[in-house]
Amino acid sequence: PQTLRALADRAGIHIGTAVNADALAGEPQYADLVGAQFNSVTPENAMKWDAVEPTRGTYNYTQADQLVAFAKAHGQLVRGHTLVWHNQLPSWVTAGDFSADELREILHQHITAEVSHFKGKIWQWDVVNEAFNEDGTLRDSIWLQKLGPGYIADAFRWAHQADPKAILFYNDYNIDGVNPKSNAVYDLVSSLRKQGVPIQGVGDQGHLDVQYPAPHDIATNLARFDKLGVQTAITEADVRIPLPADNTEVEAQNEAYQTLLEGCLLTKHCTDFTVWGFTDKYSWVPGTFTGEGQANIYDENYQPKTAYTVISQDLTLA
Numbered sequence: 001p002q003t004l005r006a007l008a009d010r011a012g013i014h015i016g017t018a019v020n021a022d023a024l025a026g027e028p029q030y031a032d033l034v035g036a037q038f039n040s041v042t043p044e045n046a047m048k049w050d051a052v053e054p055t056r057g058t059y060n061y062t063q064a065d066q067l068v069a070f071a072k073a074h075g076q077l078v079r080g081h082t083l084v085w086h087n088q089l090p091s092w093v094t095a096g097d098f099s100a101d102e103l104r105e106i107l108h109q110h111i112t113a114e115v116s117h118f119k120g121k122i123w124q125w126d127v128v129n130e131a132f133n134e135d136g137t138l139r140d141s142i143w144l145q146k147l148g149p150g151y152i153a154d155a156f157r158w159a160h161q162a163d164p165k166a167i168l169f170y171n172d173y174n175i176d177g178v179n180p181k182s183n184a185v186y187d188l189v190s191s192l193r194k195q196g197v198p199i200q201g202v203g204d205q206g207h208l209d210v211q212y213p214a215p216h217d218i219a220t221n222l223a224r225f226d227k228l229g230v231q232t233a234i235t236e237a238d239v240r241i242p243l244p245a246d247n248t249e250v251e252a253q254n255e256a257y258q259t260l261l262e263g264c265l266l267t268k269h270c271t272d273f274t275v276w277g278f279t280d281k282y283s284w285v286p287g288t289f290t291g292e293g294q295a296n297i298y299d300e301n302y303q304p305k306t307a308y309t310v311i312s313q314d315l316t317l318a
C-alpha cells in the first residue's frame, strides 16, 4: 500500500503531523512513521514560548532544531507553531509586572528572535493562535488586556519583517464550519488584508469529538477565506471518543476525519491536512478530557486504524 505522503503528493496537498520531540528522539518506530508517512511536520510543543525562552534572554532551540533537521533530511516542510498564544507562556512573561510598552517590546523581541532563528526553514508560521472566544469576541488574554486588539496586526508585521518568505497564519479551533467564531476570524482577516497587514493563511485546527456532529459546511467556510486571497489548512486534526469506544463511535470518528479532509480537498487553496499527533500513544486528549481518547489514526502500538484507511482512500480519489 502507498504511504499517506505518496498519495498526498499525487493529490497536490501536504499531509502533516504534530511531532512529540521526546518520541522523535527516543523511539525509532515513531520517527520512522513520521518520516515515511508525512510530508509536513509541526512541533507539538518545541517552538512554544515556554520551550524556547524559559527564562528571559536564555534561548533553547535544541528540540525545535532537531525537528527542523529531521524534516530537511526527510524532504518535509515545517509548520512553525506558535508565536503568540495565551497558553504555555513562560512565567517570567505572565508573572512579570510589565508596563504595556515593556510587554509590547517583549513580544516584538520574542517574535523577531524566534522567526529569525528559523529564517528560511519554516513553510507556514502560526503567528497568532486562539485569539477568539466562541461568541466571536476577542479572548481576554494578557495580550488583549495589556496591548489592546492591535497586538494581532503587530505580530504579523513583526513576523513578516523577520522572515518575509514564510507564509503567516492565524490559527484557531471550532472554526471548521460557519459560526460566530469563524465569522469573527473572517472579519479579522478581511480587515487585516484591507490594511495591508501581511497575513496569508487561516488554520482550522479541527479538534473534533464524536459526541458532537462534525460540521458539514467546512468547504463552504474555507471557500470564503479562499476568496479573501488567503490559504487555508487543517492544522491539528484529531477526533476524540468517550472510552471505551464502540463501533458506532469508531464509524463516527472515521466520518469526522473524512469530513475534515474532504473540506480541505474541496478548497482550492487548502494546502495542508495535519493531524495533531498520529498515534494514540502520544495524545493531549486523555490529559485534558477525562475519559476520552483514541483520537488518532494509529493505535498505541503503531497499527493504522480504520481512520487511516479512510484518509488514504480519500487521498487516492482526490
Ligand code: G3I
Pocket: 044, 045, 087, 088, 129, 205, 236, 283, 284
Ligand atoms: O514540559 C513539562 C514537563 O517539564 C513537566 O514535567 C510536565 C508535567 O505536567 O509537563 C510538561 O509540559 C506539558 C507540555 O504539554 C509538554 O509535554 C504540559 O503539562 C502540557 O499541558 C502540555 O500540553 C500541550 C498543550 O497544547 C498545552 O496547552 C499538549 O502537549 C499539546 O498537544 C497541546 O497542543 C495544543 C496546540 O498547541 C494548540 N491548539 C490546541 C492543542 C491541544 O490542546
